Amino acid sequence: MKYLDEYRDERIAKALAAEITRKTTRHWVLMEICGGQTHTLMRYGIDELLPGKIEMVHGPGCPVCVTPLETIDKAIEIASRPGTTLVSYGDMLRVPGSRTDLFRVKAGGGDIRVAYSPMESVKIARENPGRQVVFFAVGFETTAPANAMAVWQAKREGLGNFSMLVSHVLVPPAIRTLLSSPRNRVQGFIAPGHVCTVVGYREYEDLVRDFRVPMVVGGFEPIDLLEAISMLVSQLEEGRAEVENQYVRSVSYQGNLPAQRIMAEVFDVCDRKWRGVGSIAASGYRLRPEFADFDADRIFGLEQMTAEEPAECISAEVLQGLKKPFDCPAFGTRCTPLTPLGAPMVSAEGACAAYYQYRRHAASVSGGR
């Protein structure tokens, strides 16, 4: 598959790994922001190719992981109501809410459907005028244009039975929060390539200017990540702090303007709570007033719904890169993909799940890192 297979080439991977090893003179802590990038690192065993001085920690790049507890509870509440159809991306079904999860609601008879594209939910609404169809609109900026298009189309068609439960999160404010923490150890970031495909990387320049930490916009294949790591190491070794773009085949400075236009038409920026991290100012999207008729929060009267978040748990520290999954006493024993204690174990993109699936035996062999 063109533009995919070439970026999995073994010789180039080894060449990049050799280059990184040659250039690295001291310990550097790097973070890849995006869950999809974590998945690639684990699936291809990239850490085996990196020199020991490079430490990769995994960031909060999983919209499933960071969806706040009360939002999951709202989705569960909606799906439990008769005559309602909840349409969701697959991974959300397993995330534990305060008392249950969407899989169990489905088992109990709730009409919950998995969609690959948000337009499928519009189709379901069109074809089922007697049902209230709610799309669980989760994601980073990458997914926002698609979600925006769904509600925009629903409005154009005048669908009275369609609404969205919006829980979008934005990356740059989260990185700002991480960098502002006195406990931050991360010295360089691989910025999320598909988020930047949509919104460009101007905002990352602000972060670099304010914190003097190098950032490289990286893709998702093994070669992309190795190249991005190599570029970060160069910056660190040379004392530079800039935004560079590794993922040139997909990312431009200003990003995708038509996509940004529809996002601006449909969404407003708002404060948002991140599970495991807390509330971050101006880090989410909500529907603009013109789309109030499509706001599930309003239609189902859920605005006041809150959830009692348990005291901060280790998933917060994992999400912030302060601990590794196997630093958690419950990892692999009481907390597994089947019995997740927190969101990073639930989602296939979560750091804990990625570690569990791919590297668990390395942890038991080496006693953790």
Added chain:
Amino acid sequence: MCLAIPGKIISSEARNGIRSGKVRFGAITREACLDFVPEAKVGDYVMVHVGFAISQVDSAEAERTYQILESMGVLETELAPGDGETPGGAGR
């Protein structure tokens, strides 16, 4: 996050006021919305995420940067032919 994969536009049409098209990913084809890539034409490659093309692949840039990687790969193989060691060793 953000699983997006590259595909080639095979056909395009306007339907319900939205531009969509058939995109080929390797050996499969699927519909995708092309509204966010108005300049992409049949034969161009796009990155598709949840059924929407979010960028047109910049084939010139891809070519240019890949050639550099390619020559690195060739050079490394020539420098260390038959050497089964992975550089960096067990990165721990």
Added chain:
Amino acid sequence: MADTNGFPGGFSCPIPLASKDTVLLGHGSGGRLSADLLRDLILPAFDNPILGRMDDQAVVSVNGARLAFTTDSFVVQPLFFPGGDIGSLAVNGTVNDLAMGGARPLFLSVAFIIEEGLPMQTLGRVVASLRDAARRVPVEIVTGDTKVVEKGSGDGIFVNTSGIGLVSQGLELSASRARPGDQVLLSGTIGEHGITILAQREGLEFESAIRSDSAPLYSLVAAMLAAGGGFRCFRDPTRGGLSSSLNEIAAQSGVGIELEERAIPLREEVRSACEMLGLDPLYVANEGKLVAIVDPDSAPAVLEAMRRHPLGAGAQIIGAVTGEHPGLVTMRTPLGTTRIVDMLAGDQLPRIC
């Protein structure tokens, strides 16, 4: 609320949801949840050494003859798909469970649970398909049952088939017999059945039609048995995919298995579909493939025999059994690094991330 769970610093995490109070779809998916259900509820109830071996079939001795006995239920949606339907699946699935025990299939039973309102024509098609599939093996359908349930209680139609077959004397096959050094042989490309079913639901189009690989495997097994000895076990990787079968063998034999990712045969269409949906082909169901654990001396001859058979033309050696990391299946990636191939937890869900 402030349950510290003994964590340092007083941290706590959301209490895990009891996973054992309701049956979930994942319990039927062939992965870890299914295994847990067997281990925690079903095996303890029926508790006998034959069941305890947990092979795809039970081999029992009756008056000096060794019979294999198995049962399987088919709940596939859609009922009809490229390459098969619930009828042919029901015959081939049970025939294959017998074949994995080295048994020549002799007789099948068929039981229907039909939802009220199913068009008679649909039932007719399923029955015809069962007949044709049985003839092809060949195996005789000698008994059966039909029940009808109220509308809303079933998915159109459920089919159960049970089968008996004859096992040659001296053939001892079990998932607990794998030992270090044994070779892992796979009969052909993986993921076709699961992707075919998924494609119907996702509206995927393929350049060349992807069809379910549903097929009766006994003649392939017979050809393999004739070519050599040293067979530890056979498995047909259905629900849960190749990963589940190999993880089961690793666990039951107390050995590790090491795979070579580049050796695993995959059709382009299946690979492309998996890339698009974020699925791993190792977890996708097959209905016409087998994996065999064979001692290293016999492996080359067995592989040859497989490749000469129409159902084994794409056969490959995909890995080996090791004494390292018992119970774990690992895989060498195309980059020369190692990853773990874990048991599927519940259902594999298409990713967006």
